[in-house]
Amino acid sequence: MMEAQENIAAALGRWTGEEVAVAWRLDRKGVATGWCRLRDAANILPAARAMANLEGRLSMVTAYLPTAAPRTGIREIAYHFDLDGATLTIGIQLPAEGAQVPSITPVFRNADWNEREFMELYDIRVTGHPDPRRLFLDESIEPAAFERLIPYSTFSNGASGKALWERVMADNARKETP
Amino acid sequence: MTPSHHNPPAPLLRLCRINAGSCNGCDVELAVTASVSRFDVGSLGCGYTEDPAEADIVIITGPLTARVKEKVLHHYAEVPRPKVTVLVGICPISGGVFRDSYAVSGPVDRYLAVDVNIPGCPPHPKAIVAGIAEAAALWRARHDSAPLSQPAVTPEDRDNGATGPVNVRGRMRFNAAACVGCRMCEYVCAGGAIRFDEADNGLTFTLWHNSCALCGLCSHYCPTKALSATGEWHMAHRQEEKYRLVEQGVVPLVPCSGCGTPMLPVAAELLKIGYRGISRETERLKTLCTACRQKESIGGLRR
Numbered sequence: 001m002m003e004a005q006e007n008i009a010a011a012l013g014r015w016t017g018e019e020v021a022v023a024w025r026l027d028r029k030g031v032a033t034g035w036c037r038l039r040d041a042a043n044i045l046p047a048a049r050a051m052a053n054l055e056g057r058l059s060m061v062t063a064y065l066p067t068a069a070p071r072t073g074i075r076e077i078a079y080h081f082d083l084d085g086a087t088l089t090i091g092i093q094l095p096a097e098g099a100q101v102p103s104i105t106p107v108f109r110n111a112d113w114n115e116r117e118f119m120e121l122y123d124i125r126v127t128g129h130p131d132p133r134r135l136f137l138d139e140s141i142e143p144a145a146f147e148r149l150i151p152y153s154t155f156s157n158g159a160s161g162k163a164l165w166e167r168v169m170a171d172n173a174r175k176e177t178p
Numbered sequence: 179m180t181p182s183h184h185n186p187p188a189p190l191l192r193l194c195r196i197n198a199g200s201c202n203g204c205d206v207e208l209a210v211t212a213s214v215s216r217f218d219v220g221s222l223g224c225g226y227t228e229d230p231a232e233a234d235i236v237i238i239t240g241p242l243t244a245r246v247k248e249k250v251l252h253h254y255a256e257v258p259r260p261k262v263t264v265l266v267g268i269c270p271i272s273g274g275v276f277r278d279s280y281a282v283s284g285p286v287d288r289y290l291a292v293d294v295n296i297p298g299c300p301p302h303p304k305a306i307v308a309g310i311a312e313a314a315a316l317w318r319a320r321h322d323s324a325p326l327s328q329p330a331v332t333p334e335d336r337d338n339g340a341t342g343p344v345n346v347r348g349r350m351r352f353n354a355a356a357c358v359g360c361r362m363c364e365y366v367c368a369g370g371a372i373r374f375d376e377a378d379n380g381l382t383f384t385l386w387h388n389s390c391a392l393c394g395l396c397s398h399y400c401p402t403k404a405l406s407a408t409g410e411w412h413m414a415h416r417q418e419e420k421y422r423l424v425e426q427g428v429v430p431l432v433p434c435s436g437c438g439t440p441m442l443p444v445a446a447e448l449l450k451i452g453y454r455g456i457s458r459e460t461e462r463l464k465t466l467c468t469a470c471r472q473k474e475s476i477g478g479l480r481r
Contacts (some may be wrong), residue, residue, distance in 0.1 A: 160277055164277075
């Protein structure tokens with residue numbers, strides 16, 4: 001396994017032209033998980049090619065806004081790959097404003113929906129996507145929904161539950177004082 | 179000759195069931211009351227009908243989803259007066275585990291007059307039959323303009339435990355003496371039925387049965403088993419009692435033996451988990467607050 005892990009880091013380095021350090025962890029059952037970051041976000045496309053070359057599969061892609069994003073101005077995307085049972089997560093960092101990332105759908109077809117999903121939920125432009133249609137949201141809704149809109153559950157703030165509990169506490173306080 | 183011979187037989191009361199977006203769990207239990215003789219509503223002089231226009235008692239299941247709301251209210255309006263309304267399951271009563279969802283318009287009593295609630299997730303068929311018996315008594319009192327009788331089952335009866343077979347998922351019980359105030363139960367409660375209130379006299383635990391899904395997560399995660407399930411299935415009650423149907427307990431604060439700051443007592447159940455045996459030292463340490471205990475422990479290391 002050690003050898004395979006070194007091969008992965010070497011392959012990533014070769015394909016991206018960056019020196020990539022992968023931190024590997026082994027759990028109690030011997031399952032390996034690797035973590036690394038690319039300096040240049042655009043290198044995710046050659047990195048995906050390196051993974052395909054090693055017969056890896058793409059598990060899923062997660063775009064997210066770290067809690068510190070408003071302060072740092074940095075957003076992130078994590079690409080999770082499976083390499084013969086070991087998981088490798090490649091992270092990239094993008095600017096909060098005007099983020100742009102190349103599509104890896106030409107390499108891994110299952111990235112299609114993941115990329116279309118984060119295109120509409122976050123303010124991220126995906127270049128070179130073969131089919132950049134909307135996935136969930138209607139065309140009439142502006143993209144970056146997660147960054148502009150408030151979830152209804154947050155908005156309503158548990159109003160019904162709050163009102164019911166006020167009744168419960170009021171009625172039972174009365175019971176105790178005869 | 180007994181007086182009953184002069185009275186005509188009581189008319190058959192017709193029950194109409196409206197599904198307001200239920201998962202069908204309660205409806206399955208209702209089906210039992212129509213088909214299994216042990217739980218048969220027929221023995222109460224009731225029978226089911228499909229037609230709301232000829233119904234006397236309306237039974238509603240489900241949290242009243244936004245999607246079905248208008249249809250449910252329309253259906254309900256077709257039932258002639260004097261109608262008696264029975265809510266089956268915590269969903270129509272409080273919203274249950276679906277409360278505060280954008281897709282749910284309930285609780286049902288926001289839109290129509292409710293008479294009897296039968297909490298549970300789902301309620302036991304025996305509880306449903308008891309609730310329907312209550313509804314039938316209400317209907318007859320309303321129809322004959324007779325004064326309202328006492329509820330068929332009083333809260334005292336419930337507390338004295340109408341219990342079922344051991345495998346019944348009944349109401350939860352709280353033992354304040356074993357509670358360590360970790361609030362894990364409040365956190366894991368699927369129906370949001372548990373809350374804690376801090377006051378000078380102690381920590382008050384409140385569990386509202388009308389929101390409890392009887393899932394048992396609270397007792398599963400309770401480290402000291404201060405919460406436990408009982409076999410008490412009987413929780414059907416009149417609407418006036420809706421908000422009073424609670425399990426409550428206070429964990430009184432005790433002063434720290436070191437500094438006198440009020441603190442939650444250390445439950446014996448917790449010590450049993452933490453220590454194989456209770457030494458005199460442990461007995462003494464447990465009367466100290468966290469800050470004093472830290473000081474004691476660090477001081478104790480100095481030799």
